[in-house]
Amino acid sequence: MKHESFIEFSGEWISDVQFRPVRFSSATLKKLEKVSPKLSIQEKHEHINGILLEAISESEKPCFLMPHVVHFIARVRDFILPTYHLSSFEFWLSSQTGIDEATEKEVRGKIVGKFVPDSTYELFFPIKKEEEKSAAHFAVAHLSPDIDTTVASWIGFLDSFGSRVGKNRNHWVVPGGPPKTVETGLAFYDPLSEHVFATLATTSKSYFLTSLDLVSTQVVKKGLNEPSYGIHHGEESEAVIVVDKGGRFISDWKLRDVDVVRTIINRFFAIFSEFENAFHRDFMILFSEEKVERKDLHEFIDQKLNMTFAGSNLFRELSPRQQEEMNEFIQEVLAAPKGTRSTLSEFFEVDPGHSSFDRVLEAVRALRSADHLFRSGTLVSDRTTIFKALSSVIFLQTEAFRKFRAYIDSLDIAIRIKKRVLRSEPVFVSHLADFDEIHSKMGESQFVTVVYKEQEHLYPLGVIFRSHLKQKPLAAVSLRDFSNFTETNIPPYAEVISVIDHHKTEIKTEAPAMIHVQDVQSVNVLVAQLLFPFNDKIQKHHMVLEHIDHELATAAETYEVPTYLRIMERLVIRKQAYYTDERYFISPEREFLEYYQILIAILDDTDLLTKVTSRDVECVRELINRMKSLLLSKEVEVVHFDDVEQNEDFAKEAAKKLLCTYDLYSLYKHIQEKKEEVLHELIENTLRGNDVDTFFQDTKILGGGYAAVAQFKHFPGNVPKLIEQQQKLHSIWIERCKQEHKIDPEIRLFLFMRSSLPSAEELYQNSHTSLNYRDELWIWIPEGDALALNEMKGFIRSLDRSPKVAGQKITVALSEEAVEMMEKAFHDSFAKRIVYMKEPLNPTMAIIHVKPGSLNSRKTDIATNL
Structure with a gap:
């Protein structure tokens, strides 16, 4: 399709x-x-x-x-x-x-x-x-x-x-x-x-492995009725879990479970076989006597049916702990209420596993009243009649024992022994369990089962092996x-x-x-530089081969022009891609979208190319040309730098040319119109107490952890509202600083950059409008904090010597209440430029007024001075 x-x-x-x-x-x-x-x-x-x-x-x-x-x-x-x-x-x-x-x-x-x-x-x-x-x-x-x-x-x-x-x-x-x-x-x-x-995406502030990241589906699922013996346990590579008919998790069945469970079952069978053998032996001895009275048979049957598990020779040889396990097995697993004190008669009446022991008991008891076996109270001498009666009982007994053994050997019994006798619960974790919980639950187990809980039921998804948790790295x-x-x-x-x-x-x-x-302004410049050769290797679907050949021929006619030489070079790359394996592809839609997203990110991080390196501008040029080529399904060159001199001003001049390119202007103008509108709404919401986190969301911890530096970038159209409501914004910011300092006292110096960006028209026309406002750097420290004051002094001294500030006419606004502490901090650097605000600033707040756009990079203008 x-x-x-x-x-x-x-x-x-x-x-x-x-x-x-x-x-x-x-x-x-x-x-x-x-x-x-x-x-x-x-x-x-x-x-x-x-x-x-x-x-x-x-x-x-x-x-x-x-x-x-x-x-x-x-x-x-x-x-x-x-x-x-x-x-x-x-x-x-x-x-x-x-x-x-x-x-x-x-x-x-x-x-x-x-x-x-x-x-x-x-x-x-x-x-x-x-x-x-x-x-x-x-x-x-x-x-x-x-x-x-x-x-x-x-x-x-x-x-x-x-x-x-x-x-x-x-x-x-x-x-x-x-x-x-x-x-x-x-x-x-x-x-x-x-x-x-x-x-x-995952949007939590911390990320971690969960069970679903580590789970293995190398699992053997077994039903409760399947035998517990003969199950292969691979060495740390295969797990066995037990499920019911609905596929719901019952328990795990680990290698270490096999021997301990089997030992209990074998002990029981040994005791039970002792009874079985004694019954057969003594039964044959009784019926081989020359004269057997009816009362002899009655006494024999009563004696055998009244034997208890605790009375067997093998049981008495067990240790106290083993005897207790046997009692719990018979009582809790086989449902005989008296446990090892149960008689065979009582055990047969329980009929564990519906093995037909009740029919054996009925047949044995029927021998008491079998009149055809006795004459005048004495056993008849007709051996055929005797052995027919005996074989009937033995057949029922043998069949019951076969069913019972299959039942005892089932995983159902094995899991019950594990839970009710050995008190060993299955080890499992939720599909959302984190690494620490998994590691804790695992202990020394071979594996832990991962389950999904729905209502009261657990559904197994797979297992996590202990050996896998030891692998490095896990993520x-x-x-x-x-x-x-x-x-x-x-x-x-x-x-x-x-x-x-x-x-x-x-x-x-x-x-x-x-x-x-x-050293570039936007990380996406590096991403793009890697994507260009990556995409060129395979991309062959935005131009048909015949079109490529036609364009090559056209470009060859004007190869003296550098633009066409570059177009020819790209066309050759396109043609080479056609000879790659036909199975592979790069969607032109994917390629365009990633270039589009990268360009938007670069424009934002460079403040519309006002802070760039040569790599930044070269990347933007390439992005524009590639995007237009993808849209037109032909190789074109919208912009080039052939006429930009390669000197120390290259990046700045190239940026100007890019901003005057209508393809780019049409995009950043559209962005700016939307942003100015959104920023105006954000300011209004912040003043109403809403969206405060969004207004200050661009905050980073710098200076090794002691400085919180926030930045709010805006456009000329937003300035009137910011100036009109600045006092209220100051109060909101200071309250936010106090809360952050209370949560983390290590953060002692708080800075807020209110940075203006040029309008789209200014950038496109390469003109500068005379502005009647200034950008601001707000500073706040906790009152009475000597260490914060000292760190602020160091920052101010360094800032005053920085190239962007040194030649400016800067003013520093302080509250009259701030004279005692803040004025001393600013005296050495800005002594002649301190003015006092009429508005009631916080006693430990200062505002540095700078030329619009001069302090717009937190990394270059602020971080280097901390």
């Missing part, structure tokens, strides 16, 4: 792209509607996963089915299973024995829009053999995620899912949830719907931005295998990791 594209482009500029809602066929959705609500949760999962797999398998290549999958999962969550998630399907897909490896890889490729050789992914991850893979993989955004880390981690997740870096599951971790920004809507909600994070982590343990909460059992970062990196690994670190 061929699906319609979810990307519509009928205009002229990149911003004219529209993302159309897509879904699987109506036939697929009708199958979902037929999933019976009466099914168990596990059965519902089975049906739903089967429907999804079928829909994916029927889809023609090339395809990018993630938008369809998100819609499918959202529909399941709304109407059938509220907790259904992509990881639910992935777990099922990985554990299905009927799906071969090649099919699974293709299914994954169709979902993520890239089906490529495993080796291609080595640009991003160390690709390991199946037996060397970690149980799970986490593609992680940093704490308080911005759009930069969210996009980078999203692409990392798609690639890890496609290449199955984690053996069981691959997770996308967005701690605390996605940023509440316009960019998130444009990059994720518009193309993938508002359900994208709920259906695909693999890929970091996208802020690659350090402080800001990524890496669990101790996990190891970093991949890093893409544009900050200082502090990572220790036991094995070589794939690490890309460069």
